[in-house]
Amino acid sequence: MNEEAVQANVQTMRLDLAAEPVTMQRGGGALTYLRKIGAVFVKDVRAEWRGREIFSTMTAFSVLAVLVFGMAFDLRVPRSEMIAPGVLWVVVLFAGVLGLNRSFGAEVDRGTLASLLLAPVDRSAIYFGKMLANLFFTLATTLVILVVMFFIFDLNMFHPYNLLAVLLGVIGYVGVGTLFAALTANSRARETMLPILLLPVMAPVFVAGVGLTAGVVDGKQFSDLRQWLVILAAFDAIFIVVAYLLFDLIWEDA
Amino acid sequence: MGSTTVRTNASGWRGVDIIQLALGLLAVAAMTISMWAALYYAPAASNLAGDEQIAQRIFYIHMGCNIGALAGFLMSVIGSIVYLVKRDLDWDRVSQASIEVGLICGMGTILTGMFWAKPTWNTYWTWDPRLTTSAITVLVYLAYLLFRNGIEDRRTRARFGSIYAVVAFLSVPLTFYSARLFRSIHPVVYGAENVDAQGGFSVGATMTQALNINMIAFCVLFSALLVLRWRQLRNEDAIAELREELE
Numbered sequence: 001m002n003e004e005a006v007q008a009n010v011q012t013m014r015l016d017l018a019a020e021p022v023t024m025q026r027g028g029g030a031l032t033y034l035r036k037i038g039a040v041f042v043k044d045v046r047a048e049w050r051g052r053e054i055f056s057t058m059t060a061f062s063v064l065a066v067l068v069f070g071m072a073f074d075l076r077v078p079r080s081e082m083i084a085p086g087v088l089w090v091v092v093l094f095a096g097v098l099g100l101n102r103s104f105g106a107e108v109d110r111g112t113l114a115s116l117l118l119a120p121v122d123r124s125a126i127y128f129g130k131m132l133a134n135l136f137f138t139l140a141t142t143l144v145i146l147v148v149m150f151f152i153f154d155l156n157m158f159h160p161y162n163l164l165a166v167l168l169g170v171i172g173y174v175g176v177g178t179l180f181a182a183l184t185a186n187s188r189a190r191e192t193m194l195p196i197l198l199l200p201v202m203a204p205v206f207v208a209g210v211g212l213t214a215g216v217v218d219g220k221q222f223s224d225l226r227q228w229l230v231i232l233a234a235f236d237a238i239f240i241v242v243a244y245l246l247f248d249l250i251w252e253d254a
Numbered sequence: 255m256g257s258t259t260v261r262t263n264a265s266g267w268r269g270v271d272i273i274q275l276a277l278g279l280l281a282v283a284a285m286t287i288s289m290w291a292a293l294y295y296a297p298a299a300s301n302l303a304g305d306e307q308i309a310q311r312i313f314y315i316h317m318g319c320n321i322g323a324l325a326g327f328l329m330s331v332i333g334s335i336v337y338l339v340k341r342d343l344d345w346d347r348v349s350q351a352s353i354e355v356g357l358i359c360g361m362g363t364i365l366t367g368m369f370w371a372k373p374t375w376n377t378y379w380t381w382d383p384r385l386t387t388s389a390i391t392v393l394v395y396l397a398y399l400l401f402r403n404g405i406e407d408r409r410t411r412a413r414f415g416s417i418y419a420v421v422a423f424l425s426v427p428l429t430f431y432s433a434r435l436f437r438s439i440h441p442v443v444y445g446a447e448n449v450d451a452q453g454g455f456s457v458g459a460t461m462t463q464a465l466n467i468n469m470i471a472f473c474v475l476f477s478a479l480l481v482l483r484w485r486q487l488r489n490e491d492a493i494a495e496l497r498e499e500l501e
Contacts, residue, residue: 176421179417179421180421183401183414183417184401187404187405188404193400196397196400196401197397197401197418200397201394201421201422202425203386203390203429203433204425204428204429204431204432207429207433208435211435228432228435231428231432231435238424238428239424242420242421242424246417246420246421249417250413250414250417252413
C-alpha cells in the first residue's frame with residue numbers, strides 16, 4: 001500500500017470519528033448490528049477452534065454421563081424409553097453449565113474481558129454474540145449426546161419434534177445461561193455458583209423438555225405436544241428480552 | 255463512594271424504634287390469636303376423620319406461611335426493580351430482607367404441607383405443580399443469598415443481586431405452568447374445582463374467618479420481621495462504612 005492511500009485512509013477515519021463519535025457503538029442500522037453480533041460469535045468460535053477447551057470438555061463429559069446413567073439404570077429399568085427423556089435433558093443441562101462457565105470465565109482467566117468490553121459495540125451485541133456461540137457449542141454437544149444415546153439406549157430420538165424441542169430448550173438455556181455466566185464470571189466460586197443459580201431457574205425448560213421428549217418417545221400426536229412447545233417458546237421469548245434489557249447493567253462500572 | 259446510610263448521633267428511643275417495638279408486640283399477639291383460631295375456633299371438617307381430621311387444622315398455618323412467602327418474593331422483585339432504577343441501597347436492603355423472611359415462610363409452607371400430606375396423601379412428597387413450584391422457588395432464593403454473599407463490593411452485590419432477583423421471579427410462574435401440565439392432586443379450597451384433588455374439604459363461614467385471621471396475622475408477622483431485618487442490614491452497612499473510614 002502506498003503512502004498516499006494510507007494517508008487517505010487515516011483521514012477518512014479521522015473524519016468519521018469526528019463527525020459522529022458514537023456511530024460505531026450505536027448507529028448503523030440492523031445489518032451493522034448483526035455484523036457486530038457475528039464478529040463476537042466468530043471470535044468465540046475461532047478461540048474455541050484454536051484452544052479446543054469448551055466443546056471437547058462438554059462432549060467428553062456428556063459421553064461419560066450418558067454411559068454412567070446407562071450403567072446405573074441398566075439393571076433396574078426394563079425399557080430404556082422410561083428414563084431416556086430424563087437422561088437426555090439432565091445431561092444437556094449439566095454439560096451446558098461446563099460450556100457456559102468457560103464463556104466468560106475464559107475471558108477473565110486470559111485477562112481479555114476488559115478488551116472485549118472495550119470493543120466499540122453495544123453491550124447487547126456482546127451478549128447476543130456470546131449467546132450464539134454458546135448455542136452453537138451446546139447444540140453440537142446435544143447432537144453428540146443424541147448419537148451416543150442412540151447406541152447406548154438403542155433409542156432413536158432424532159424425531160423432528162424432539163429436535164425442535166431441543167433447539168427451543170437450548171435457546172432458552174443459553175439465553176439465561178449467558179446472562180448468569182456474565183454475572184458469576186468475577187466471583188470467587190464461579191464454577192460452583194453458576195449451576196446453583198442457573199438450574200432452579202431452568203425448571204420450566206427442564207420440565208417442558210422432558211415432557212415433550214417423553215411424548216415423542218411414546219409416539220404422541222402433535223396436538224398433545226403443542227403445549228410443551230408453547231411453554232418453551234414463551235420461556236425463550238421472555239428471558240431473551242429480559243436478559244437483553246439487564247445485560248447492560250452488569251459492567252456499568254467497568 | 256458516597257455514604258448512603260443515615261447516621262444519627264441521637265441516643266435513646268427514636269420513632270422507628272417505637273414503631274418496631276409496636277410491630278413486634280402486635281406480631282406476638284397476632285400469632286397467639288392465629289393459633290387459637292386455627293386450633294380451637296375453626297370447626298372440624300365435616301367429611302374427614304381420624305388423622306386427617308387433626309391434620310386439616312395445619313391448613314390455616316400453611317396458608318398463612320404461604321401468604322408470607324408470596325409477600326416476600328413479590329416485595330423482593332419490587333425492591334430489586336426500584337434499586338436498579340434509583341440506585342438507592344435502601345431498596346436493595348428491602349429486597350434482601352424480604353427474600354430472607356420470604357424464605358423462612360416458604361420453608362414453613364413446605365414443612366407444614368409435608369406434615370399434612372403424610373396422613374392425607376400417605377406420602378410426604380409428590381411432584382404436584384404447587385409442591386414443585388414451592389421447592390424450586392425456595393432453591394432459587396437460597397441461590398440468591400449464596401450468590402450475594404460471594405460478592406465483595408457492596409454496589410456490585412446490590413446490582414447483581416437485583417438482576418438475579420428479577421430473572422428468578424419471572425421464572426416462578428413458568429415453572430408452575432409447566433408443572434401443572436402433569437396431573438395435579440393438590441386440593442383447591444378456593445376458586446376452581448380440581449376433580450383429581452385428594453384430601454380437600456369444603457369451607458364454612460367460621461373456617462373462612464379463621465383463615466382470614468391467620469392470613470392477617472402472618473402478614474403482621476411478616477412486616478415485623480421485614481422491618482427488623484431491614485434495620486439490621488442498614489446497621490450492618492453503617493458499621494461497614496464506619497470501619498472503612500477508620501482504616
